[in-house]
Amino acid sequence: MKNNNAGPEKQSAFAYLDRNADQVALLSDNLFWFGEPSLQEYESAALLVDVLETAGFNVEKGISGFDTGFLATSGSGSPVIALHAEYDALPENSQKPGVLKKDAIVEGAPGHCEGHHANATVMVASALALKHAMEAHGVEGTLKVFGSPAEELALSRPYFVRDGYFDDVDLAFHNHIGMDFHTEYDVVQIGCLTADFTFHGETAHAGLAPWRGRDALDAVVLMDVGLAQFREHMEPTMRAHRVITHGGTQPNIIPDKASVWWMFRHPEATGVRTLFDQARSIAEGAALMTNTRLEVNVRSAVWPLRCNQTMANVTQKNIEAVGMPEWSDEEQAFAREVQKAAGAPVEGLLKQVTPLTGPGPMIGASNDCGDISWKVPMGRVWFPASVPGVSFHNWTAGIPLTSSIAHKGTLAGAKAMTGAALDFFMDTALVEDAKRTFKTELDGIAYEPMLPADQQPDLTVNKDLMARFREPMQAHYLSEKPRFA
Numbered sequence: 001m002k003n004n005n006a007g008p009e010k011q012s013a014f015a016y017l018d019r020n021a022d023q024v025a026l027l028s029d030n031l032f033w034f035g036e037p038s039l040q041e042y043e044s045a046a047l048l049v050d051v052l053e054t055a056g057f058n059v060e061k062g063i064s065g066f067d068t069g070f071l072a073t074s075g076s077g078s079p080v081i082a083l084h085a086e087y088d089a090l091p092e093n094s095q096k097p098g099v100l101k102k103d104a105i106v107e108g109a110p111g112h113c114e115g116h117h118a119n120a121t122v123m124v125a126s127a128l129a130l131k132h133a134m135e136a137h138g139v140e141g142t143l144k145v146f147g148s149p150a151e152e153l154a155l156s157r158p159y160f161v162r163d164g165y166f167d168d169v170d171l172a173f174h175n176h177i178g179m180d181f182h183t184e185y186d187v188v189q190i191g192c193l194t195a196d197f198t199f200h201g202e203t204a205h206a207g208l209a210p211w212r213g214r215d216a217l218d219a220v221v222l223m224d225v226g227l228a229q230f231r232e233h234m235e236p237t238m239r240a241h242r243v244i245t246h247g248g249t250q251p252n253i254i255p256d257k258a259s260v261w262w263m264f265r266h267p268e269a270t271g272v273r274t275l276f277d278q279a280r281s282i283a284e285g286a287a288l289m290t291n292t293r294l295e296v297n298v299r300s301a302v303w304p305l306r307c308n309q310t311m312a313n314v315t316q317k318n319i320e321a322v323g324m325p326e327w328s329d330e331e332q333a334f335a336r337e338v339q340k341a342a343g344a345p346v347e348g349l350l351k352q353v354t355p356l357t358g359p360g361p362m363i364g365a366s367n368d369c370g371d372i373s374w375k376v377p378m379g380r381v382w383f384p385a386s387v388p389g390v391s392f393h394n395w396t397a398g399i400p401l402t403s404s405i406a407h408k409g410t411l412a413g414a415k416a417m418t419g420a421a422l423d424f425f426m427d428t429a430l431v432e433d434a435k436r437t438f439k440t441e442l443d444g445i446a447y448e449p450m451l452p453a454d455q456q457p458d459l460t461v462n463k464d465l466m467a468r469f470r471e472p473m474q475a476h477y478l479s480e481k482p483r484f485a
């Protein structure tokens with residue numbers, strides 16, 4: 001690490017991270033082995049809260065009704081800078097780290113095959129380093145740390161924003177595991193809305209008197225046909241995908257209830273709304289054709305994700321100052337083995353950070369922190385804790401997640417985010433500049449939540465799954481917990 005030209009505040013923060021490097025790795029590994037899917041991150045949230053409370057943060061648990069969400073605060077006054085990140089794993093993604101073939105830790109169980117455990121680690125390690133340096137050097141300001149559940153369901157952060165948790169925030173940082181070390185600006189991820197369309201009919205004996213039934217599954221099928229026809233008229237940037245979550249019980253009973261879970265995406269919030277409104281009309285038509293009643297439940301609704309250019313410039317300087325970790329020959333060899341297993345180009349790990357050359361690029365995934373990025377200026381650090389070429393949500397992405405590659409990349413990410421946040425804490429003119437460029441970037445678009453005002457999160461998702469797998473997964477939890485000093 002170069003760490004050159006850093007002032008005493010930054011040197012103090014980096015020294016804190018360096019002397020706690022083993023604890024950062026241990027925090028990351030603990031979260032990896034918890035492997036908890038969306039809304040079931042009980043162990044993960046408890047450990048993160050414990051680490052933050054031990055370091056002196058004030059923690060509000062269960063924010064916006066999410067059992068596994070939290071807000072940890074330190075310091076006082078202006079500016080108010082927020083860090084936010086996720087820590088959820090994915091169903092069916094259990095994979096033994098370090099093993100080069102598909103081999104589940106617990107067969108059929110959830111697990112980390114992207115690396116959100118590393119995202120939360122960067123967030124909390126940065127928070128501890130910032131608190132340490134700010135107190136040691138009398139740097140003013142309020143640091144807020146948002147534990148954000150269920151990113152993989154695009155769920156929690158629109159609720160935080162809707163419920164006013166970002167009303168007093170000046171700017172916010174997100175971070176994400178990646179293959180390279182970079183930052184970005186402009187609209188970089190698309191918005192999405194997900195909703196259940198449930199149809200209610202009437203059961204009947206399907207052989208004796210089918211004419212007495214009103215078939216809810218027919219309505220699901222007709223909605224599907226309607227949306228398939230509509231695809232010809234969709235804008236090329238619109239995306240719609242679905243799974244049928246309930247289709248009846250057995251074929252000799254006309255189903256009186258059937259549900260389909262749709263996800264609608266577009267690079268603009270208005271486009272997401274247009275697509276959702278059209279889908280709702282199609283669903284109403286399907287209900288009309290089948291004499292069923294339609295019920296629509298919005299699960300989540302997130303704006304596209306934009307990053308602020310001022311924050312990107314500051315973040316880029318910090319990424320360049322920290323520099324790419326120096327990878328050993330063993331790490332390069334291991335990365336190439338992972339790439340072989342993933343069927344990816346066998347090129348090893350990147351040796352240089354990625355320059356910031358212009359806006360974007362935009363990726364076709366959504367992230368539930370999109371709403372934050374229209375409420376306040378937001379910056380992001382992509383840190384190199386994974387291996388280039390692996391496919392997220394696939395077992396190969398799980399292989400490197402407890403390796404020294406992951407640990408070094410996570411520490412580098414924490415340094416870059418800490419450095420960037422410190423630059424804003426120490427220079428209020430820079431905060432004002434981010435707000436000014438943010439206003440220009442919004443180009444007159446006024447943010448208002450897409451999430452219905454009275455919507456409450458459904459916390460039962462993945463509950464049955466974890467009831468099945470919690471116990472066999474517990475056998476793999478690490479006994480040693482991180483202690484930062």
Ligand SMILES: [Zn+2]
Binds near residue numbers: 114116151176
């Ligand atoms: Zn992610």
